[in-house]
C-alpha cells in the first residue's frame with residue numbers, strides 16, 4: 001500500500017513540476033512579451049524557438065549583411081587565355097591559390113592540350129584523354145591586376161613512366177615555406193575513370209615561383225589502406241601554414257556510385273616534404289569539392305560547395321579541425337583559388353579574402369568538354385565592407401530558371417505517359 005501511495009505521489013510531483021516548467025516558460029514568455037520589433041544584435045534573454053536560437057549561436061551574425069563570413073560572389077571573364085574556339089582540345093581548370101611575388105600575381109592550374117576532347121576511360125590511350133584532367137600538365141600564368149593574365153607555359157611536366165604522375169599531373173596548389181616554393185598536385189598513374197578517379201599526391205619544389213621545379217618523385221600524401229575512406233583518391237591538396245606546421249586539406253571520393261561520397265580530410269607535417277600525418281578525426285568536412293580555405297581570426301574558414309549535405313555553405317573551425325556552418329550562400333565559385341595574403345604567415349589573426357580564381361567546367365557540351373578559368377570577387381574580409389556583396393539574395397532572370405528544365409523522363413512521369 002505504502003509503495004502504491006509513494007509511486008502515486010511521485011507521478012503527481014512529476015506532473016506538477018512539468019506543469020510548473022510549462023507555466024514558468026509561458027509565464028517567462030508572457031512576462032517577456034512578444035519578440036521585439038528591432039532584431040536584437042545580441043542573443044536576447046528570453047525563451048526562443050530552435051531557429052531563433054540558431055541565428056545567435058551558429059552563425060557569425062544574426063543577419064547575413066552583418067556576417068563577415070557571408071558573401072555573394074561576382075564573376076569576371078579573364079583575358080589572356082586561348083581555348084581553341086572552345087573545341088574541347090584545350091582546357092584549363094583547378095587553379096591554385098594565387099600568390100603575389102615582386103609585384104606580380106602568380107597562379108598555377110591544370111592544362112590539357114590534346115588532339116581530341118575527353119573520350120572516356122575505355123577509348124583513352126596515350127594521346128586520347130579519358131577525362132578533362134587526363135594527360136594534363138601544370139602550367140602557370142602571371143598578372144599585374146588579376147583580370148588580364150599572361151600565360152608563361154609549363155611548370156610541371158608529366159614525368160616518365162613509372163614515376164608518380166606519369167599519366168597526368170593535375171589540381172595543384174602552392175605553398176611558400178622558408179623562402180622556397182612547393183607545388184602539390186595529384187599524380188595519376190592510370191587514366192582517370194578506369195576504376196575511379198584514383199591518385200595520390202606528389203610535390204615539386206623551386207627557389208622561385210618561375211621555377212625550375214624539382215620533383216620529389218615520391219608520393220607525399222599516400223592513399224589510405226584498403227577499406228579506409230581515402231583508399232583510392234587524395235584530391236585537391238590545399239596547403240596552409242598553422243602552428244608552425246604544414247596543414248594540407250584534401251578531398252577523397254569514397255563509397256560506390258550511385259552513393260559516391262565526397263568529403264574533406266587534413267594531413268599535417270612539420271616540413272613540406274613530410275612525413276604527413278592524417279588527422280585522426282578525418283573526414284573533417286562532410287561536403288564540398290575542391291574545397292578552398294583561408295585563415296580567419298584565429299581559425300580557418302572553408303568555402304564548401306557542389307557536393308554533400310552542407311554544400312553552399314561557408315564554414316569555420318576555430319581549432320582548424322572542427323568545422324561549423326558560419327553562413328549559407330549561393331553561386332559559389334567552383335575550385336575557388338583565392339588570393340590569401342596570410343596563407344603562409346602562421347597568423348593567429350586571419351584577415352580573410354576578397355578575390356581569386358575559379359573554373360567553369362564543361363563550358364560547351366559533353367562532346368567538346370573543357371573548362372575555363374574565371375575570376376571571382378567577394379567580401380569575406382575583415383578589412384573591407386562591400387554592402388553589394390552582402391545582399392541576401394541573388395536575383396536571377398527567368399531564363400536561368402528555364403535552363404533548369406524538366407527532362408524527357410520527368411515530363412513522361414508527370415504526364416503519366418512513361419512506358420514501363
Ligand code: AAL
Pocket residue numbers: 094133170171186197235236251289290335
Ligand atoms: C576536380 C578535383 C580533382 C579531381 C578532378 C580533377 O574538380 O576534384 O581534380 O580529380 O575534379
